[in-house]
Amino acid sequence: MAITDKIYVKNHRQLSSQLETNIPKGAFKGATLDLLFLGDGLEKLDETTRDRVLDFAEDFLDCGCDTNPYCGCAERKFIQYLLELRAQGLGPDAIVDVMTDDYMVYAYSGDVLSFLDNGVRTLEAAESLARVDGATEKADEIRQSKQELSR
Numbered sequence: 001m002a003i004t005d006k007i008y009v010k011n012h013r014q015l016s017s018q019l020e021t022n023i024p025k026g027a028f029k030g031a032t033l034d035l036l037f038l039g040d041g042l043e044k045l046d047e048t049t050r051d052r053v054l055d056f057a058e059d060f061l062d063c064g065c066d067t068n069p070y071c072g073c074a075e076r077k078f079i080q081y082l083l084e085l086r087a088q089g090l091g092p093d094a095i096v097d098v099m100t101d102d103y104m105v106y107a108y109s110g111d112v113l114s115f116l117d118n119g120v121r122t123l124e125a126a127e128s129l130a131r132v133d134g135a136t137e138k139a140d141e142i143r144q145s146k147q148e149l150s151r
């Protein structure tokens with residue numbers, strides 16, 4: 001399961017009651033995206049919640065794909081966001097705190113940790129492949145990202 005399947009809407013019950021409908025707990029579930037961003041849900045939300053939801057939409061759902069929000073861009077951008085937080089030196093707990101502050105979503109820090117570990121292992125494999133291929137520059141670039149991720 002991808003990390004984006006393990007990102008949850010904070011206060012999801014409260015949100016559901018404001019929207020007067022039951023939204024799924026998973027932030028990247030299709031029904032959540034539909035209800036929050038495509039329906040007339042926004043105006044029913046209190047201001048703080050609405051601001052977070054709008055920030056989320058602006059930062060992750062701003063692509064022009066026909067199939068938005070089901071094109072996968074949101075998930076890719078969110079993963080990028082997690083990696084950037086990591087590159088800033090944040091650990092799993094701090095990453096969860098920041099995503100909650102920024103977008104009112106959360107994850108279990110154990111899930112974030114294994115996501116980061118998997119990322120490092122993937123990069124390790126990619127680095128070895130690049131070296132085998134003689135793509136030294138590429139390999140160095142990958143190693144750089146790996147160090148950012150694992151420090």
Ligand SMILES: [Zn+2]
Nearest residue numbers: 063065071073
């Ligand atoms: Zn897209």
